[in-house]
Amino acid sequence: MxxxxxxxxxxxxxxxxxxxxxxxxxxxxxxxxxxxxxxxxxxxxxxxxxxxxxxxxxxxxxxxxxxxxxxxxxxxxVDPANQPDRTRVFFGARVELADEDDAACEVTIVGDDEQDAGEGRIGWSSPLAKALKGASVGDVRQVRLPAGVREWEVMAIHYD
The missing domain is CATH 1.10.287.180 (Transcription elongation factor, GreA/GreB, N-terminal domain)
Incomplete structure (x- = not known):
């Protein structure tokens, strides 16, 4: 096993x-x-x-x-610097997003133990991170939040 x-x-x-x-x-x-x-x-x-x-x-x-x-x-x-595919969102990615109102934000996908929304670090198992997994630049992803469904477009992906 x-x-x-x-x-x-x-x-x-x-x-x-x-x-x-x-x-x-x-x-x-x-x-x-x-x-x-x-x-x-x-x-x-x-x-x-x-x-x-x-x-x-x-x-x-x-x-x-x-x-x-x-x-x-x-x-x-998991060291984000060792990510072989830097064109898609995976663990450790710093992602620039725009919502349907063209409001921009930037989030970094980190482990659940190190998340801090105020600093822009979201946990790997959060709804937004789950929706962004595997996304490429230009992809639009829907996220179900308590306030309703929101759409986010991936504007850029960075790995530090």
Whole structure:
């Protein structure tokens, strides 16, 4: 039985996940452990805010560390610079679009863990990215959004 490849992520996206993991493990968690140890030595823990908050924050950090470790292990690094067919939209493409009102925008298709609509980075499994997969310059694609169906024309495709 073949294993299904994990969700794609750019090298920069994986580096960001690793940096977050390293920061939590190397900086935040040791600080919280120190606070909890100090607070535990102060006696009654039931009304000790530092102790209670510290334990809660440590659980949050441990939960996030587990999530990040699983994501980094599961993700498949895809470098957009190695894309052989640069005439069509695939993972990592920076796409210039125009809608039916000739309003232009630019989006970059990235992994779901690194999406940020405010920065123009859309997740690989988003409705717009799904509609754009495989499109060439000049193609018009329809996207079903909560506000209704919109059409987008691919004006240019770039791979950085």
């Amino acid at each position: 073949t294993q299904k490849p994990g969700p794609p992520i750019t090298p920069a996206g994986l580096a960001a996940l690793k940096a977050r993991y390293d920061h939590l493990l190397g900086t935040e968690r040791p600080e919280i452990v120190e606070i909890v140890s100090w607070a535990a030595g102060n006696g009654d823990r039931s009304e000790n805010g530092d102790y209670l908050y510290g334990r809660k924050r440590m659980r949050e950090i441990d939960r996030e560390l587990g999530y990040l470790a699983r994501r980094m292990k599961a993700c498949r690094v």
